[in-house]
Amino acid sequence: MATIQDIANRLGVSKGTVSKALNGAPDISETLQKSILETAVEMGYKKIRRQKTSLGKLCIITGNLEYKEPHQFGYDIILGFRQMAEPAGYEVDIVSADQELQKNISYDVYMLRNNYLGAFILGFSFSDPWMKEFSSSKTPAVLYDNYITANLNIAYVGVDSNEGMELAISHLKKLGHKKIGYLSSSLASHIMLARQKAFFQALKQNGLKGEPSCAGSAFYITECIEKHLPRLLDMGITAIVCSHDLVANAAMIQCQQLGYRIPEDLSIIGFDDIPICAHTSPPLTTVRQDRIQLGKSGYYALESLKNRVPIGTLLLHAQLIERNSTGRCRE
């Protein structure tokens, strides 16, 4: 477990300053206090604001999402949530709810039995049994990348797909690309449907043609690449936008094996900005989902639901990270 000294070393401040921040002393700036509390959460320091009465328990429910290691997608989302919730006085449990558990107990009963005031729910898809319950559940829940209509107890947080695709397509248009394709993993989730729709909308907004045949999807990445990439290349496409970075990376490798140079012959854009993007060959241009901030916005949304402010949708701004997988269109 991290000590006060460890936190002080990391931030280059004195032990006394860390101690003051942890105990909420008034003679320390709000910004510094926030930074120390966030670092304490990140480093696993356990005694934040010991003097403060707990506000109660929240839980982060992880479905099909990896989060235990720093390079995994869910790690920073969970960290960002905890960095807001724990200094505010909440206890946060991280629990997994597989489909078996979801079939055996209803969401509201599960929350009540465990004394959870609200949940932040990651990695659920249409096939999770609780997804149907969320239409009428009573306990506040914030869903990452899933949208439920007309229940005032449920909010959706995510990155703005429309803004992200608009940034990607207008970037490609500036580089002279006119024929742009789209590769996606399975469309059996809210967010993959939303991204594909946003892709076509962005083409339209930029005055570019987008026939349904310029998009392809499949459950497995290899299947998606094998099935759709040759077709897109035959159609004379000069740039490909992908539903996420792993698809983009697989597409780059396959194109290079087929003799295409990236970005001279073909530009490729991913989505997410996972850590590998800076290290692919070439480094991948992508739309960033800031995962720490996603976690923090999950906390804001849950806090507002708890206060009966019925947030339905909270979208973070998307950002385009320009690296070397996109370049000027040939011709």
Place this chain on the structure above:
Amino acid sequence: MATIQDIANRLGVSKGTVSKALNGAPDISETLQKSILETAVEMGYKKIRRQKTSLGKLCIITGNLEYKEPHQFGYDIILGFRQMAEPAGYEVDIVSADQELQKNISYDVYMLRNNYLGAFILGFSFSDPWMKEFSSSKTPAVLYDNYITANLNIAYVGVDSNEGMELAISHLKKLGHKKIGYLSSSLASHIMLARQKAFFQALKQNGLKGEPSCAGSAFYITECIEKHLPRLLDMGITAIVCSHDLVANAAMIQCQQLGYRIPEDLSIIGFDDIPICAHTSPPLTTVRQDRIQLGKSGYYALESLKNRVPIGTLLLHAQLIERNSTGRCRE
């Protein structure tokens, strides 16, 4: 100015309890404290948390929006914002910025000169000069019903138009309506465009036809009614959704003068749920924008921008308020 006794009387609690809540005493429940602080703000009590150092100044900038009287649209939005911000320790100024002022000083300079940390901006349209500046401004701003792309310092809050129109159209569909029209005020604003688009999307989702000719808009309500209502009635439309309640009320009156009974011959739905809706003849079915909650969500969004959580869009759940202007379709 309201006294501690006034607040105690309104809530039916003792003066001592009010005093404890105002001074942040720990032996009072969070819910009760919140309720007392919100009532204190609403009643104009001035000395909230005297012992607490001010966190700084925020401003609410009102463009073309009426807010000074309780029945006016902006009143509750501003109250909701203040009910969150003032107990948290902020001073809140309400300022108006007409187009003359906006031409003479830039938004960022205005904010800096007045020591404002962030703004909640109501009633701006495309013609306001600052709208262009918001693409690159540096001072956090939350815009009610206006969306700016790709600036991490700007967020949009509003009620979910898609959800609202979906609730309205599926309600009409359940009542047997198939031919549905739409009347709107001027489309020269983000939100009026969004609502009209949401109307057509909801028709599509419900498997109903929606040709462009079944919608009509105009700057003045009377003009809109005169120009488009007879045409919609000639088309055999049995229900009309309106962009807001005042259009709906004008449409009801005109239809009744033409001999149509509401809802026996024609169903009408508004948007907003302003106070008159319960008192029109018949009382108006409408999509509610909860204005107190909109104000509170404006505060949440601004607070998160200040903490560098780059919220772009925050939408409250819409709610359908069923009254008597909608009924079963004839035939």
